[in-house]
Amino acid sequence: MNARSVRGAVAVAASLCALVALSACTVRPDAGAEDVSGAPAQARNLKVGWSTTSLTTAWMSQTLTTLQGDVDRLRSAGKVGSFQAFDAGDDTTLQIAQIRAMIRQTYDVILVDAGSPTALDPVLEEAVAAGITVVAFDSLPTSPVVLKVGTDQWAWGSMLADWLVDALDGRGDIIAMTGPAGTTGRDDRWAGAAAVFARHPGIRVVETVHSANSVDPAARAFASAYARHPDVRGVFSPGGTLSAAVLRTLVEEDDRLVPVTGENYNGFLKLWRSKQAEGFSALATAQPAYLSVIALEAAVAQREGVKVPAAIDVPLLEITDDNLARYAEPGAPDDTYPVDALPQARIDQLIGRPAGPGQGRAGVGWGWAEGVVANV
Incomplete structure (x- = not known):
């Protein structure tokens, strides 16, 4: 067994032990009990787990904080009894093992940010067959039995490309910063953009650049x-760290500030505002952190008998020159993702x-723009 396999086995064992410890003092409600009162079903003390690929990125950390806030509210209302997040460390095998362990430990709800669009399908279908409510958000599996919450990544790329075409009056050379090659979200965003550029022969993509989603390596690329x-008239970028890298480089090189598309990465928003x-x-x-809350609320609603849509498409917000000040947060770290309240x-x-009436708060604020009216 090589070192990587050993580390994987140890991680799986540790994860399963953690699950046993977490569930030892939790009693699952009787999901099969019949409600003969005639009143709508009510979720009570649900045991909720979130399986994610990794909690190391700023976006994932912000998502966990966002989700924890809604868990606390639902716990106060008696709907959620326990919650635990599980970090698979970008290891799909470990993520499958964690989900299978949650099935054995009789979780009521499993939220998932999938590390693979297909590899998790069998274990997620096993969870649904066991009576567990499974809702995926952000990175989605392909299984039709799993509820899904996300944004349209193809539309993401198309919307940004449409704007760039208009900003350039339909003509000019551009560079495309597409992020890491072979990732589903990035590929879908680029497909949406490429379809737009194909309709505008005056726009010529002179180079497509793949790089890590990190400012320094993206800036070098x-x-x-x-x-x-050096004569490009614009830059297409579907991600915030990529856009921050582009704008930083333009400023450092010669301050020729061509139009750039991007995401709600605060480092990009702050530099944009300064220029x-x-x-x-x-x-x-933005890929808003509140996708996690919509996923949890969808799971609770389904447990209460609501006919929840199989796929919830969350509209994309637009951060423009006109509303930028409401998002960019000068006093907040670069590596955060400001977003409106929902x-x-x-x-x-x-x-x-x-x-x-009586269905909870008037609004939920996350990120650094808490309390602002939603723009979706």
């Missing part, structure tokens, strides 16, 4: 491409829960 094509007076223009969108009424609408 872009600097090399920019040196080869607005010099005429820099951009458009950004009112409870909007969550209810997305998950198919009937509107009514």
Whole structure:
């Protein structure tokens, strides 16, 4: 057994031991008990787990904080009894083992951010067959029996590309920063953008750059491409760290501020705002951390008999030159993702829960823009 296999085996064993310890003092409600009162079913003391590929990134950390806030609210209401997040460390085999252990430990709800679009399907279908409510968000599996919450990644790329075409009046050479090659979300975003550029022959992609989603290596990769094509009129980027790398390089090279697309990475938003007076223009969108809350609320609603949509498509927000000040947070770290609040009424609408009094808070705030009215 090689060192990597040993580390994987130890990690699986540790994960399973953690699950046993966590569930030893938790009694699962009788999911088969019949409600003869005629009243709508009510979720009570649900045992909730979140399986994710990794908790090391800033986005995942912010998502966990966001999700924990809603767990606390639902715990106060008696709907959630326990919650645990499980970090698979980018190991799909470990993620499968963690999910299978949650099945054995009779979790009521499993939320999942899938490390593979297909490899998790069998174990997730096993969970559904065992009576567990399974909701995926962000990175989605392909299984049709799993509820899904996400944004349209193809539309993400298409929206940004449409803006860039308009900003360039339909003509000019551009560089495309597409992120790591072979990842589903990035590939879908680029497919949406490429379809737009194909309709505009005046736009020419002179180089497509793959790089890690990290500012420093992305900046080095872009600097090399920019040196080869110093006359480009714009840059397509579907991700915030990539856009921050592009804009930082443009400023350091010669301050020729061509239009750039991006995401709600605060480092990009702050630099964008600092260069607005010099005429820099951009458009950004977001993969909001509140996808996790919509997923949890969908799971609870389904346990209560609500007919939840099989796929919940969360609209993409737009961060523009006009509303940038409401998102960019000068006093917050670069590696955060500011996002608006999402009112409870909007969550209810997305998950198919009937509107009514007494259904919780007027709005939920996350990130560094807490309390702002939602822009979705």
